[in-house]
Amino acid sequence: MSVEKEIAPLVLIVSGPSGSGKSTLVQKILELPGTMPSVSCTTRPRRATESSGKCYDFVSEAEFDAMAARGEFLEYARVFGRHSYGTPKKWLEESRKRGLDLVLEIDVQGAAQVKEKLPKSVAIFILPPSREELERRLRSRGQDSEEEIARRLAEAREEIAAFGKYYDFCVVNEDVERAGREVQAIVTALRCTSSRRRDQVQRLLASFGG
Numbered sequence: 001m002s003v004e005k006e007i008a009p010l011v012l013i014v015s016g017p018s019g020s021g022k023s024t025l026v027q028k029i030l031e032l033p034g035t036m037p038s039v040s041c042t043t044r045p046r047r048a049t050e051s052s053g054k055c056y057d058f059v060s061e062a063e064f065d066a067m068a069a070r071g072e073f074l075e076y077a078r079v080f081g082r083h084s085y086g087t088p089k090k091w092l093e094e095s096r097k098r099g100l101d102l103v104l105e106i107d108v109q110g111a112a113q114v115k116e117k118l119p120k121s122v123a124i125f126i127l128p129p130s131r132e133e134l135e136r137r138l139r140s141r142g143q144d145s146e147e148e149i150a151r152r153l154a155e156a157r158e159e160i161a162a163f164g165k166y167y168d169f170c171v172v173n174e175d176v177e178r179a180g181r182e183v184q185a186i187v188t189a190l191r192c193t194s195s196r197r198r199d200q201v202q203r204l205l206a207s208f209g210g
């Protein structure tokens with residue numbers, strides 16, 4: 001068995017307000033070898049640009065409730081008070097089986113649940129540089145109604161106010177290239193922590209003999 005497989009893979013939670021650019025930064029993390037995404041289930045209707053299985057598994061309310069009742073979610077939440085989103089536990093099992101660091105893109109309620117269940121998980125909070133810029137980004141996506149944009153801005157304020165409690169890292173997404181380098185650097189640094197390198201140190205020592 002390889003050294004990496006003996007250590008539980010990282011569970012990386014990425015969250016932040018809608019429009020903060022977290023999906024792009026999640027993709028930057030997933031460019032690193034040794035990572036895999038978690039695919040959430042949601043009851044939200046699919047957008048024209050989305051296909052099932054890639055961004056989300058789109059399920060009915062009844063399917064979602066049945067999965068929750070069977071205890072199949074690591075976490076789940078009702079986001080914006082309307083649709084349910086959840087992380088199936090199967091991705092955690094898959095990441096452990098394959099020895100790959102798991103990346104979760106979830107909201108702040110979900111992040112709090114994962115941190116409570118898996119205290120070793122690492123939460124990264126993505127922030128927009130300003131409220132104005134967040135609003136501009138939400139509008140330029142052209143996917144939400146005025147009502148939805150107003151809801152997402154109000155929600156963003158709540159999320160930012162609550163962030164300090166659960167997040168280990170905070171990345172301000174002003175320049176996406178720079179923010180991308182920062183999230184990759186966080187993952188790289190986490191992989192180099194001495195507790196995760198203990199076995200390698202032991203093997204190195206053993207290779208000296210004596």
Ligand code: 5GP
Nearest residue numbers: 040041076077079085086087105106107110
């Ligand atoms: P959207 O509808 O724009 O794709 O996502 C809305 C919000 O739901 C985003 O903040 C997104 O991160 C969050 N979200 C996506 N998947 C999950 C999940 O599995 N669990 C939780 N708690 N939130 C999620």
